[in-house]
Amino acid sequence: MEISRKLFVAAVVAGIGSIGVSSGALAQEQVIKIGHIGPVSGPQAHFGKDDENGVRMAIEDLNAKGMEIGGKKIKFEIVAEDDGADPKQGTAASQKLCDQKVAGAVTFVNSGVAIPSSKVFHDCGIPMITGAATNPDLTKPGWDTTYRVIANDNALGAALANYTAKTLGLKQVAVVDDRTPYGQGIASVYKRDLEKLGVKVVANEFTNDKATDFMAILTSIKAKKPQAIFYGGMYGQAGPMLRQMAQLGMNDVKMFGGDGMCVPELAKVAAGAKTLENVVCADGGSSIEKMPGGIEWKKRYDEKYPGQFQVYSPYFYDGVMLLADAMKRANSWDPKVYIPFLQKSDYQGVTSHIRFEANGEMKDPTYTLSKFVDGKKTAIDVK
Structure with missing residues (x-):
């Protein structure tokens, strides 16, 4: 009994000593x-x-x-x-x-x-x-x-405007943004640089960053015969917009956008819409x-x-x-x-x-x- 008690006390002291060393290390x-x-x-x-x-x-x-x-x-x-x-x-x-x-x-x-x-x-x-x-x-x-x-939106908007006007030679474009600082910012840069390059903005519409129904906006835009739509916003809205463009028969209309929609997830949200093939989008930085x-x-x-x-x-x-x-x-x-x-x-x-x-x-x-x-x-x- 006495021996067990001594062994127990020794074990406790050893434990305390090891805790002290650990605390010192920490x-x-x-x-x-x-x-x-x-x-x-x-x-x-x-x-x-x-x-x-x-x-x-x-x-x-x-x-x-x-x-x-x-x-x-x-x-x-x-x-x-x-x-x-x-x-x-x-x-x-x-x-x-x-x-x-x-x-x-x-x-x-x-x-x-x-x-x-x-x-x-x-x-x-x-x-x-x-x-x-x-x-x-x-x-x-x-x-x-x-x-x-x-890269900031000045670089991305300018790159997309140059692609629209110089690479593709388009003449008429519609612009839509989601009224957030991001969406408005990149859309305004794109529109400014596009007009400097002589491209006509035939419609300038806006939505919000929670919307999913764009039929009214797209129907109005379709009547003005744009060759492309620029969307300033995120992939969560760009995907439904692409689906609804397809429903309206806008299969020959390009869609441009910034890094907010330029993600792999856009393909999932677009859910097989043929119009996904018409997307051209810009990221800041290089591809991976x-x-x-x-x-x-x-x-x-x-x-x-x-x-x-x-x-x-x-x-x-x-x-x-x-x-x-x-x-x-x-x-x-x-x-x-x-x-x-x-x-x-x-x-x-x-x-x-x-x-x-x-x-x-x-x-x-x-x-x-x-x-x-x-x-x-x-x-x-x-x-």
Whole structure:
């Protein structure tokens, strides 16, 4: 009995000692939180989940490599929030990340969410990088907390206008937008550049980002005999619009659009409509096959997240890597210390060689025009 008691006490003391050693080891590990906000619920959930996957994959890769900053071993963690593609929900989520003291955020699909949320991050001094929100107004304030690693709508709208006028030689086009900052933004750039090239805009209509019935708009447009329709909005509306164009016999009318509809999911939402063959859309950045590290990265992504890839996740991956690279060079995860290093980034990422202008826009951004061949998104022009 006495021997058992002694053995028990010895075991407890040994356990306490080992706990103490473990605690001491953990004390040397610094957790750095990286935020992500996106529409992981609702009709744009395919985008939000894809982007969040990119952030998670980058964090896993960083933790696998191991990193030391200021003499401490770093462990990165994601703090993920859902914005439901809603500006109010997005700004509330941004404030939540600020309150949780994330060191940086790689975030936002929608410009309508990103623009007001960028002020929240600016006011709390935390840098945010977007790999998807493309409205040029996002970087107009010139804040040192706002960065974009993808071409903005000025580049995408101009590319589509040039394709319309110069490559296809079209003369009459209709324009429809969903009245969001993203949809209106890219549609207005396209229309402006199109008219400069001598193409007539025969109709200028609008809908909203929740609509699914476009028969009245399309019937009105059809009477004006456009050769193409430009849609400023997301794939969730572009798909039903393509189906209804087919129902109205508009099988010879092209449909143009930006990155919001330029995703593999468009083919599913279009549900076999022949008009899908008439789509030409623009993405900021290169196709995955043309990215410096795209093919190998996509292979790893598909192994982790089969069937979930859309378009933006490699940009969100690079966004996390940019933050980590700036922290490493600054030898600090304090935003006040590492933001100047982020501004001076010269980073070879999966997507491209990333450097920033003074306002947080990328230097020399690329774009890709794509169409759908046998239901699959296929690049046709890269710059």
